[in-house]
Amino acid sequence: MSARAGIVVTGTEVLTGRVADRNGPWLAERLRELGVDQAHTIVVGDRPAEVREALGWLAQAGVDVIITSGGLGPTEDDLTAAVVAEFQGRPMALDEPLEGRIWTILEGLRARWPDLDEEAIRRSNRKQAMVPEGATVLEPVGTAPGLVVPPADGAVGPTVVVLPGPPRELRPMWSTAVETDAFRAATTGATTYRQHMLRMFGIPESEIAETLVRARDAGIDLDALEITTCLRRGEVEVVTRYEPPQQATYDAFEAIVRDRHAGTLFSDDGTSVDEQVAGLLRSSGLTIATAESCTGGLLAGRLTDLAGSSDYVRGGLVVYSDAAKVALAGVDPELIARVGAVSVEVAEALADGAIAALDADVGVGITGIAGPGGGTPDKPVGTVCFSVALRGGGEDGGGPARLTRRVVLPGGRFDVRDRSTTVAMHLVRRLLRGERDGGPGSGSEDRAET
Amino acid sequence: MSARAGIVVTGTEVLTGRVADRNGPWLAERLRELGVDQAHTIVVGDRPAEVREALGWLAQAGVDVIITSGGLGPTEDDLTAAVVAEFQGRPMALDEPLEGRIWTILEGLRARWPDLDEEAIRRSNRKQAMVPEGATVLEPVGTAPGLVVPPADGAVGPTVVVLPGPPRELRPMWSTAVETDAFRAATTGATTYRQHMLRMFGIPESEIAETLVRARDAGIDLDALEITTCLRRGEVEVVTRYEPPQQATYDAFEAIVRDRHAGTLFSDDGTSVDEQVAGLLRSSGLTIATAESCTGGLLAGRLTDLAGSSDYVRGGLVVYSDAAKVALAGVDPELIARVGAVSVEVAEALADGAIAALDADVGVGITGIAGPGGGTPDKPVGTVCFSVALRGGGEDGGGPARLTRRVVLPGGRFDVRDRSTTVAMHLVRRLLRGERDGGPGSGSEDRAET
Incomplete structure (x- = not known):
């Protein structure tokens, strides 16, 4: 005991x-x-x-x-x-x-x-x-x-x-x-447990519920595992604790999770997306810079949370006003007038502007409506546009490689801002791992990430 | 009951x-x-x-x-x-x-x-x-x-x-x-309590302990009041809850607190320093911008936490690298070479650079050593320099009015960064309420704020 x-x-x-x-x-x-x-x-x-x-x-x-x-x-x-x-x-x-x-x-x-x-x-x-x-x-x-x-x-x-x-x-x-x-x-008599954490991004928690049902249907003795699932900052975490003799049971369970969630499982070793992004930047020798509107500096703050981040974080621009988007990030004022400050086009211009202003390899642009005010039928509160760009990484050798997304995030102002930093972190991770948008215009699709 | x-x-x-x-x-x-x-x-x-x-x-x-x-x-x-x-x-x-x-x-x-x-x-x-x-x-x-x-x-x-x-x-x-x-x-029978909160900045919690002792010595029946004191993000909060018949007891207690802590009591109505800064900016019609090094965007993130902050927040610069300090905030590279990036002089240059780059009225510069690495005997981990400047507010009419401080903050990387945003908020508040540094060089004194 x-x-x-x-x-x-x-x-x-x-x-x-x-x-x-x-x-x-x-x-x-x-x-x-x-x-x-x-x-x-x-x-x-x-x-x-x-x-x-x-x-x-x-x-x-x-x-x-x-x-x-x-x-x-x-x-x-x-x-x-x-x-x-x-x-x-x-x-x-x-x-x-x-x-x-x-x-x-x-x-x-x-x-x-x-x-x-x-x-x-x-x-x-x-x-x-x-x-x-x-x-x-x-x-x-x-x-x-x-x-x-x-x-x-x-x-x-x-x-x-x-x-x-x-x-x-x-x-x-x-x-x-x-x-x-x-x-x-x-505390004599403490048992040593084994514990594993699997982290996924881009699925609802109910999908994990279904995975548990399927694992049980497949004959896995889930009662021998202590499984907890939770939603944290837009990510789903599945933590399993078990006594060492149950290793085979756990392995069978993990295999089912890996099979059903291959596209969204991003961490199986306890690392956070923040740590993975830091590791990818370090190993590639690339630097990063941000240009943030609705998140107001929170992404830069999150990137610099880790000690030693000065090795790869060049800095950032907080471009809360349209004038700042133009003056600091070099966004074309006509573009803002035409498509609006909250748009995938402006997000791309912000990412490019961050690269140019801070002489960085990777740029992140974020623009959105954190609320509670400012929503419209077309762009409700929670609408956030993201673009991450890698300088000189495009197919044609000249332009940047990109991932651009427009999403509608749930919750209040705090949630929208916080969740936005998570979406941005995942886009940076995917870009650094070689993922690219499919082609011209593919970035403007409306894709829910959470 | x-x-x-x-x-x-x-x-x-x-x-x-x-x-x-x-x-x-x-x-x-x-x-x-x-x-x-x-x-x-x-x-x-x-x-x-x-x-x-x-x-x-x-x-x-x-x-x-x-x-x-x-x-x-x-x-x-x-x-x-x-x-x-x-x-x-x-x-x-x-x-x-x-x-x-x-x-x-x-x-x-x-x-x-x-x-x-x-x-x-x-x-x-x-x-x-x-x-x-x-x-x-x-x-x-x-x-x-x-x-x-x-x-x-x-x-x-x-x-x-x-x-x-x-x-x-x-x-x-x-x-x-x-x-x-x-x-x-x-829940029938619930009593209605009265509650008051007093917030102070710039004193240790033990000073409040002494105030409680003096209040008791002065004959105030503290047992009739439910007083809790706590340290939060570098501020001391004293919250008192009492039943309505104890109003006079509370008033006597509050008078003693006001008397002993006149210089550090900044809130008696539940408002946070963030709300006070927002109110001061709104009522004065002034705009604000930041240039942050060690806090990496957290102050801009904190300023934009409040809904409607786009009315007065122009934006900010996250100048994590020295190159960014020079390129974005216009800090003289010779100044950095001479006095170091963590110095009151560079903090002042950052505040001025924020004003210039974002065309704002108020600029905030922060530069420091959040740790765990980077400390020296002269500038240990936790050393942070702050400057807040008001454009055209100087005595001579031309230069900015300023408050500049160098402090050594306790705790680890998280604490130093978080506490720094609190110190900066209080300096902005004081500047907007008309406080000014005494004269040339007065800003470089080493003054503990927490």
């Missing part, structure tokens, strides 16, 4: 949505890698009674380890350490050497904030150095220590790992936590 | 972090507006046993209403409706008129995906039309209906509101759900 864990994310700001929870998902992924089964993430406010209630539920569900995030800060509403101490039946006590080590950290901060009140800092210091007796202290990354707190001697129950809320403190501290004797003792 | 609610977010893709939960936080905010107290959000995978366990915990905690999101799709792992039916002791039955209405929706989708298997669609249709007996059906926004499911006749327990996972389906359906008799019956 596999070790089981639950996660408790504390913080009224997370519960109420003012801050997105970046820790629960990240911890879930780490537990999965360790082969620890994770069934629940509970988000609670800063009220001690609710944190205690969540700990109680998870203990009642029989988990072996509970991980908490948040509530270790200097303010009075940060109470996780005390609540966990009480839950585990271990009194809080001041750890004086820890207090000294935190003070050293705080002195560094004081240099940066010279006006801060020394007494307030001393009080924060002392609060953060109070730890449950018998707990293993995880050294602070910021100013808050983490804790691994086993049940009181002789008691039975889950071990609680207490981590701070800021992801940049929690993440390194997690690595320390899993190496502690207390954590290892609580 | 206030009505109480819990939220159950289902979906292995959310539990494991492959998809961010956008529903839990949004629903929590809506409950808060209704005066319904919300203490827990539980995220579970797609396994029925775990969904049932979460429902049981919330019932045991005595909540009046449970809202679930997700698990209503066409795939076999979408089981929420059946689990809730069983939990409430209400058998599932086919709702034939509903089946017909869903079929009409599906026929519209088939036009878009002509190759889909009709039998698969029929099966999805029938599955999504199975509902618990006695439940109120919420009409589909996508293809899945929502449900309001009270406990079985004669039974005591929470009413369960079952909503689909995609936010653009869940959100409109929520408005319908709260108008149903079943929902109203479950």
Whole structure:
């Protein structure tokens, strides 16, 4: 039997949505890698009674380890350490050497904030150095220590790992936590699972539902596989987790997916389209530039998310106004007047303009209507035109090779803009892998991509 | 006593972090507006046993209403409706008129995906039309209906509101759900709370901790106020919720915050800095343009997040390479050679270049080291230089008015880039409100903003 864990994310700001929870998902992924089964993430406010209630539920569900995030800060509403101490039946006590080590950290901060009140800092210091007796202290990354707190001697129950809320403190501290004797003792018996992810672009999720039905009809024991499908940023992901003896079952399932979705399956090794585009640009030595209207810089932002992207990203143009399309990307104003700013022709001109303005090999042009206003019967909200061009890659040797698309994307302004960056990434990937539009005018067809 | 609610977010893709939960936080905010107290959000995978366990915990905690999101799709792992039916002791039955209405929706989708298997669609249709007996059906926004499911006749327990996972389906359906008799019956007795948010920029969270201590020392009954503080994208938010009779207590608390944080408090009405910048640009009739290096288009993307931003955003330059800084933003290559691309001088040249290239009134230049590589002892990772300029706004009438800053931002590549857009937004806000750098060279001081 596999070790089981639950996660408790504390913080009224997370519960109420003012801050997105970046820790629960990240911890879930780490537990999965360790082969620890994770069934629940509970988000609670800063009220001690609710944190205690969540700990109680998870203990009642029989988990072996509970991980908490948040509530270790200097303010009075940060109470996780005390609540966990009480839950585990271990009194809080001041750890004086820890207090000294935190003070050293705080002195560094004081240099940066010279006006801060020394007494307030001393009080924060002392609060953060109070730890449950018998707990293993995880050294602070910021100013808050983490804790691994086993049940009181002789008691039975889950071990609680207490981590701070800021992801940049929690993440390194997690690595320390899993190496502690207390954590290892609580998670012995973890099974190692195998996991595979298949990513597809350009099909609806219901098509995967049908694939599952066909796999079952073909006699594959899907119950031996833990399959989840989801739609993310316009892509369909199929993730399968299974125990090693089920390898043949998984292989048979994957073969069916590959057969039915050959044209849309783009990743079978966990890589994202962003990583694939980066790899293709690196291996080909090509550079890229963008000219974006409705996405307003989000594609350039996404291309430069990856460290080292300065090796192949030349830059981009955000041409939100028509005047900017003309002045920066060299789009012919008569073309805009004739076919409209949202058109495949202008998308092509933008791609060419990005190449010319930034002296890049690959250009991406995006123009569309993100909404909520601006839609017409011909060009409803969500209409977005894309063109990706490769300098000198055309059949005749002279002009660029291209892929151009006009699509209507679902959702509101946020969705349309975000989804547009995904469509553009896939078009760049296809262009770099040698796909080309069929011939003159083929780019103007209306093809739904999502 | 206030009505109480819990939220159950289902979906292995959310539990494991492959998809961010956008529903839990949004629903929590809506409950808060209704005066319904919300203490827990539980995220579970797609396994029925775990969904049932979460429902049981919330019932045991005595909540009046449970809202679930997700698990209503066409795939076999979408089981929420059946689990809730069983939990409430209400058998599932086919709702034939509903089946017909869903079929009409599906026929519209088939036009878009002509190759889909009709039998698969029929099966999805029938599955999504199975509902618990006695439940109120919420009409589909996508293809899945929502449900309001009270406990079985004669039974005591929470009413369960079952909503689909995609936010653009869940959100409109929520408005319908709260108008149903079943929902109203479950939440009678909800108290109306008042809520205020104060936002500050440029102080550490520990300073707020000290403010709370002083407020308590001044005799303010903080226990009568529900105060939460959090750090979000470099800003500190203080949100206070209280019952109407505590208005005077709140007013006294707010006065102390205003007194201690006069220089950094920028919002007391819930507006974000993004909204304030948009409002200032609109009311002044000024246009804005960007020239971004390390943020790679994220600031332009953020400026264009708001609908209608084309009224004042001219566009931007993403000048990731030095060649692009020279070619597009007109930065003197000798300047880059002399002081380095990451310098206040280049930030100023970028701001001026944005104004010139896009014929804008306000220009923003950003150049920095987002990491993980590229840091030096003089310019460590996180060093970012900003300049915002207003054309013709200088004292001498000719040159631009400016605010220029060099800061060292904490965190990894994501944090540095994201935080940089916040710093830039605040500098634009201050410039538009008339703040100016003190004199020649004052912009080059090293001033920590976060």
